[in-house]
Amino acid sequence: MNRPMLGSRALRWLKCFHLLAVSCWVGGAVALTVLACHRQFMDDAAALYGLNVASCVVDMQVVVLPGAYGCLVTGLIYGLFTRFGFFRHGWLILKWIITVAAILFGMLYLGPWEEALRDLSLELGPDVFTNSEYLRVFSLHSRWGQIQAFVLVLTIFLSVFKPWKNLRTK
Numbered sequence: 001m002n003r004p005m006l007g008s009r010a011l012r013w014l015k016c017f018h019l020l021a022v023s024c025w026v027g028g029a030v031a032l033t034v035l036a037c038h039r040q041f042m043d044d045a046a047a048l049y050g051l052n053v054a055s056c057v058v059d060m061q062v063v064v065l066p067g068a069y070g071c072l073v074t075g076l077i078y079g080l081f082t083r084f085g086f087f088r089h090g091w092l093i094l095k096w097i098i099t100v101a102a103i104l105f106g107m108l109y110l111g112p113w114e115e116a117l118r119d120l121s122l123e124l125g126p127d128v129f130t131n132s133e134y135l136r137v138f139s140l141h142s143r144w145g146q147i148q149a150f151v152l153v154l155t156i157f158l159s160v161f162k163p164w165k166n167l168r169t170k
Ligand code: HEM
Pocket: 015, 018, 022, 025, 026, 071, 072, 074, 075, 076, 078, 079, 084, 092, 095, 096, 099, 152, 153, 155, 156, 159, 160
């Protein structure tokens, strides 16, 4: 069955929304990484709790998660209604793998770690700075958050240089 393909004007709109979603996801991930580094220098429990709450809001409500879902939805539209398709190019297949893996990793690990940091900083008060569970989760969250942000930045280069083109000609 032949699907209708988007025209050149619709393609431009699609790219605008795709890049808007990309900037939210990558910008948010980089901002969260910088905030995570800043946490090490804090010694005020209330300020730390405030920062942890702000990180959760940026991550799960307004910037990062909507950006990630936006990439997924615009990526699906590219696959279904443009000549890029799903498996025609190596760079596209790699983008699918990175996007789905990053969303799952964020949902299963990064998000829950972030919520744990927020809840522990409220419960523990000033003891938070020496609590071994808090320090363990903090170290996991900041290390893997940095890796995730780095991979997303690399995906921008992958998208522009587009290696392994035309795996399938049809
Ligand atoms: C399911 C996931 C994704 C799919 C299927 C997808 C697909 C596409 C397609 C088909 C284009 C148009 C390329 C062109 O007009 O030449 C594009 C552009 C772009 N994508 Fe994605 N993308 C996905 C996720 C991402 C992610 C996660 C990022 C960055 C973190 C990203 C960054 C970009 C950038 C920067 C461009 C503009 C490239 C250019 O104009 O040369 N994409 N994407």
